[in-house]
Amino acid sequence: MKPVILLFTSSIGRKFLMAATGLVMVGFVAGHLAGNLQVFAHPDHLNGYAHFLQSLGPLLWVARSVLIVSVGVHIWAATVLTLENQAARGGTPYGVKHTIQATLASRMMRWTGCIVLAFLLYHLAHFTFGVAQPSTFKEAPPLNHYTMTEDYRVAGFVVVKAGAVVPDVHSMVILGFQNAVVALFYIVAVGLLSVHLLHGMDSLCQTLGLRNAKWSGGLRRIALVFCLLYFLGNLAIPGAVLTGLLQPHAPAATAPAAAAR
DSSP states (O other): OHHHHHHHHSHHHHHHHHHHHHHHHHHHHHHHHHHHGGGGSOHHHHHHHHHHHHHTTHHHHHHHHHHHHHHHHHHHHHHHHHHHHHHHHTTOOOOHHHHHHHHHHHHHHHHHHHHHHHHHHHHIIIIISOTTOOHHHHHOGGGGEEEOSSOEEETTEEEEOTTOEEEOHHHHHHHHHTSHHHHHHHHHHHHHHHHHHHHHHHHHHHHTTOOSTTTHHHHHHHHHHHHHHHHHHHHHHHHHHHTTSSOOOHHHHHHHHHHHO
C-alpha cells in the first residue's frame, strides 16, 4: 500500500504517474488514428469497426474508464508538479538561456493540454454521443444507418455480418468535416496535440531513465517521426474531405433528396 501512496504523495511518484498515463494516451491516439484511417477504405470498414467497438458493451466502457482516469490523473499530476516547481523557485528567476527553454516548453505543454482537452470533449460530443453531429445527418434518417455489404473481420473472425444495419459513421465523419470551421479546429487541435506528445514523450523517456548520451538522440528522432506521422495521418482526413477527395458514399449522398420527397 505504501508504494501506491508514494505515487501520489511524492514528486517522483507523480512524475511516474504522468509517464504511465502518458503511455496509455499515446497507445490510445495511435489506435484511434489507425481506426479512423479506415475512412479511406470502403464504408464497410469504418462502419463495421465502429459497430464492433459499440458491440463490446461493458468492455468498451472499461477501456473508456481507463482512458478517462488516465487523463484525469495526468492533468492532476501535471498541475501539482507545476505548482511545486513554482513554489520551489520562490520567485527567483533562472538564468536567461535556461529560462527561455524551460518556460517555453512548460507553457506550451499547459496551453496545448487545455486546448487538447477542449478538443477531446468536442470530439466525444460529435462522434461518440452524437450531440454535435451535422444537422444534415440528424434531419435525414437514411444517413443514420448503413447496411453492410460484406463481413467485417477482426483477426480473421467475423464480428459484423454482411446485411447488418449499423450506424453510418463513415458519412458522419465526412459530413462533419465538410464544415470548414470544424475541420480547421480539428487540424489545429491535432497539431497542438502532436506538439504536446513530442514534449511528453521526451519527458516520459527521461522519467523512465531512457535518456542518456547513447539513446537520447535516437529516442528524440523516433518521437519526432511518430508525432509527425500522427499529425499527417490526422490531417489527411479533413484535408481529403475539404478538397473533395473524400465524398459520402452513394446512399448517403442521395438520402437528403429522397427524404425531401
